Amino acid sequence: MAGGRGERFWPQSREATPKHLLPIVGEKAMLAQTVDRVAGVVPRENVFVITTKSQLEGCREACPDLPAGNVVAEPMGRDTAAATGLAMLLVKQRNPNAAFAMLPADHVIKDTQEYGKLLDIAFASAESADVLVTLGIKPAAPETGFGYIQQAGPWRKIGGRDVMAVKRFVEKPDLATAEGYLASGEYYWNAGMFVWRVPVVEAAFKNHAAELYAGLVKLEAAAKSAGGWAQALTDLYPTLKKVSVDYALMEKSTNVVVVPATFDWDDVGAWPAIAKHYTPDAHGNVLKGHTLVENGTHNIVISTDGHLVGVIGVSDLVVVHTPGATLVCPKDRAQEIKALLTRIKDDPAMHKYL
Numbered sequence: 001m002a003g004g005r006g007e008r009f010w011p012q013s014r015e016a017t018p019k020h021l022l023p024i025v026g027e028k029a030m031l032a033q034t035v036d037r038v039a040g041v042v043p044r045e046n047v048f049v050i051t052t053k054s055q056l057e058g059c060r061e062a063c064p065d066l067p068a069g070n071v072v073a074e075p076m077g078r079d080t081a082a083a084t085g086l087a088m089l090l091v092k093q094r095n096p097n098a099a100f101a102m103l104p105a106d107h108v109i110k111d112t113q114e115y116g117k118l119l120d121i122a123f124a125s126a127e128s129a130d131v132l133v134t135l136g137i138k139p140a141a142p143e144t145g146f147g148y149i150q151q152a153g154p155w156r157k158i159g160g161r162d163v164m165a166v167k168r169f170v171e172k173p174d175l176a177t178a179e180g181y182l183a184s185g186e187y188y189w190n191a192g193m194f195v196w197r198v199p200v201v202e203a204a205f206k207n208h209a210a211e212l213y214a215g216l217v218k219l220e221a222a223a224k225s226a227g228g229w230a231q232a233l234t235d236l237y238p239t240l241k242k243v244s245v246d247y248a249l250m251e252k253s254t255n256v257v258v259v260p261a262t263f264d265w266d267d268v269g270a271w272p273a274i275a276k277h278y279t280p281d282a283h284g285n286v287l288k289g290h291t292l293v294e295n296g297t298h299n300i301v302i303s304t305d306g307h308l309v310g311v312i313g314v315s316d317l318v319v320v321h322t323p324g325a326t327l328v329c330p331k332d333r334a335q336e337i338k339a340l341l342t343r344i345k346d347d348p349a350m351h352k353y354l
Contacts, residue, residue, distance in 0.1 A: 001050055001080060001083050001102060001103065001104055001105055001159075001192075002020050002021075002031050002049050002051045002059055002105035002106075003050060003052045003055070003074060003077050004018055004019065004020065004070050004082065004105075004106065005018045005019075005020040006019025006020065006106065007336065007337060007341050008269060008270040008297050008334065008335065008336055008339070009022070009024060009270070009271065010068070010273070010324035010325075010327065010337050010341055011320060011324065011326065011353070012024075012162065012302070012304065012320060012322055014353075014354060015354050016054050016055060016058060017055075017270075018055065018056060019054065019106045019304035020034075020106040021058045021059065021062055022106040024106075024268055024274060025108045025180065025266075025268055025274055025277045025278075026108075026277075028066050029062040030105060030106040030107075030108075031049065031059060031062045031063060031105045031106070032063055033108075034103065034104075034105050034106070034107070035047055035063050035065075035066065035114075035219075035274050036348045037112050037115055037116070038101070038103065038107060038119070039064055040112060041116050041119045041120055041123070041125055043243045044065055044066055044300050045067060045070070046094075047066055047070060048070045048071075048072060048087060048090055048091075048291045049063060049066065049070065049071045049072070049105070049164045049203060050072050050074065050075065050083050050086060050087060051071065051072070051073055052073055052074055052075070052076070053074075053075065053165060055073075055212065056071060056073040057295075058255050059132075060143075068261065069293065072086070072090065072229075073212050073346065074086070074233070074237055075233055075234050075238055076237070076238050077235050077242075078237065078238070078240045078241070078242045079244050080102075080192070080241045080244050080245040080246070081209060081212055081241070081243045081244060081247075081248040081249065082212065082237070082240040082241070082242065082346060083102075083245075083277055084194075084201065084221075085205060085212060085213075085215075085216040085240070086219075086233075086248075087100060087102060087203055088100075088198055088202060088205075088216070088218050089216065089223070090199055092198045092202075092220075095152060095198075095321060096198055096199070097197060097198060097199060098197065098198055099121065099123050099127050099192070099195060099196065099197045099198075099240065099268065100195070100196070100197075100198070101122070101123070101191070101194065101195045102192075102194045102245070103192075103193050104191070104192050104267070106266060106267070106268070107191065107222045107266065107267050108203050108265070108266040108267075108268050108277065108314075109263055109264060109265055109266075110264050110284060111263040111264050114262055114263040115263045116123045117159070117262055118135060118161075118259055118262065118263060119135075119195070119282070119351050120159065121158050121159040121163070121259055122135055122193075122195040123195055123257045124158050124159055125158050125163050125257060125259065126195045126197055126200070127196070127197065128156070128158065129140070129142045129156075129211075130197075130199075130200050130203075130255060131155075131196070131255050132194065132196045132200060132201065132202065132204060132249070132250065132253055132255060132256045132257075133163075133194065133195040133196060133256075133257055133258075133259060134149060134166070134190070134193060134194050134195075134250070134256040134257075134258050134259070135191060135193040135194075135195075135261045136149045136151070136164075136188025136190065136191070136257070136259070136260055136261060136352040137188055137189040137191050137260045137261050137265045137313055138189075138260060138261065138262075138263050139178075139181065139182050139187060140316050141182070142172060142175060142178035142179040142181070142182045143173060143178060143189065144172055144174060144175055144178050145169060145269065146172060146176075146189045146190060146191075146267075147169060147171055147190040147246060147274060148169070148170045148181055148187075148188065148189060148190060149166055149168075149169055149170075149171055149187065149188045149189075149190050149258050150166070150167040150168050150169075150175065150181075150186050150187050151166060151167065151186055151187070151188065151260075152164070152166060152167035153164040153165055155257045156257075158259075160336075162260070163259050163260070164256070164258050164259075164260065165256075165257055166219070166256035166257060166258050166261075167186075168251070169246055169250050169251045169256075170187075173264055184213070188258060188260060188261075189265075190246065191267070192246075193252075194245070201249070203275065204249045204253055205248075205249065207314065208248065208249055208252040208253060209241070209243070209248040209249060210273050211241050212241045212243065212248060215236065215239055215240040215241065215269075216240070218236055219232055219233070219236045219237065219240070219299075221296045222236055225330055236289075241334070252287075257306070269330070270334045270335060270337075271300055271320065271334045271337075272300065272331045272332075273317065273320045274286065276301065279328050280298075281293070283296065283297045283298070284298040284300045285297065285298065285301065286298075286299070286300045286301070287301050287302075288301070288302040288303070289302055289303035289304055289305075289306075289307075289309070289321075290303050290307060290308045290309065290310070291303050291308070291309045291310075291319075292308070292309070292310045292311070293311045294310070294311070294312045294313070295311075295313045296311055296312065296313060296314050296317075297315040297316075298315050299311055299314065299315060299316065299317045299318075299319065299321070299330075300317070300318045300320075300331065301317075301319045301320075302319070303321040304320075304321065304322050304323070304351045305321075305322065306322050307321055309321045314330045316330055316332070317329065317330060317331065318330075318334055325353050326351060326354070341354070
């Protein structure tokens with residue numbers, strides 16, 4: 001799934017070059033890193049990228065080893081349930097009983113070997129029973145920015161690992177609730193990674209998201225007509241109900257299991273989060289590109305085009321320079337980038353900065 005905008009990484013992230021098309025962490029685009037990880041488990045010819053029209057060419061350029069036809073553009077974003085439905089139909093064309101994974105394009109996972117093992121176990125789980133499989137991240141802190149998955153005890157042992165039954169999915173909690181989740185040991189972070197077989201997820205759509213399922217049936221029928229997928233998506237995809245897959249399917253299903261993830265994971269949700277992935281200087285500053293800090297500590301300073309950025313006498317700032325725009329803000333206020341972008345959207349003269 002590579003359709004997000006990554007607004008919290010503005011000004012590097014723009015509408016045509018969002019977070020997953022940038023080397024936010026590492027040397028390659030986040031999408032390319034994700035495809036490389038998956039390719040250890042799934043043949044590249046079976047890897048699809050679902051993106052938007054404005055990002056289509058960027059995604060193809062980031063993944064030159066994928067068949068061009070495997071990079072599919074939604075005419076407009078309709079959230080993750082519709083994207084899951086589209087993926088289901090694409091896979092169903094090739095094999096109506098196949099298992100497939102839905103994975104975000106922009107997460108950081110460095111232990112690719114362990115990731116591959118757990119993804120294999122998730123596929124094996126999905127192929128062994130009529131279940132919806134998710135990978136859950138063991139929480140390292142009482143994080144309020146993630147949804148959680150509560151496990152209900154062992155389901156089966158697959159590939160030598162315990163796979164757990166799921167009791168429920170819960171929305172992002174307040175701090176006190178998150179602390180309780182952490183203390184209980186029963187909860188995992190919901191990282192939005194799912195594996196299931198086509199008929200199992202199709203039944204979930206039919207049983208729990210009837211309106212969306214009806215739209216997918218129409219889309220599937222239209223794709224078989226003379227206009228093919230391109231015309232069917234143009235005509236019908238914008239009519240699909242906009243809802244997350246968590247709300248549409250996962251929170252309502254009783255046949256869900258979770259594979260506890262034992263690999264490192266970070267969704268790098270905003271600029272301050274990148275600091276843990278880079279070696280700081282002697283004063284705790286993270287520096288990328290042509291950057292200098294004099295008498296300052298714990299800053300993140302990034303320059304993308306050879307332009308020298310100098311920072312003097314300040315601490316705990318994010319400074320990001322790009323050819324078209326520059327951001328300067330305290331690290332603890334980086335979430336306010338979205339408010340800044342709202343003002344830019346409200347001023348047509350500034351739309352070139354989106």
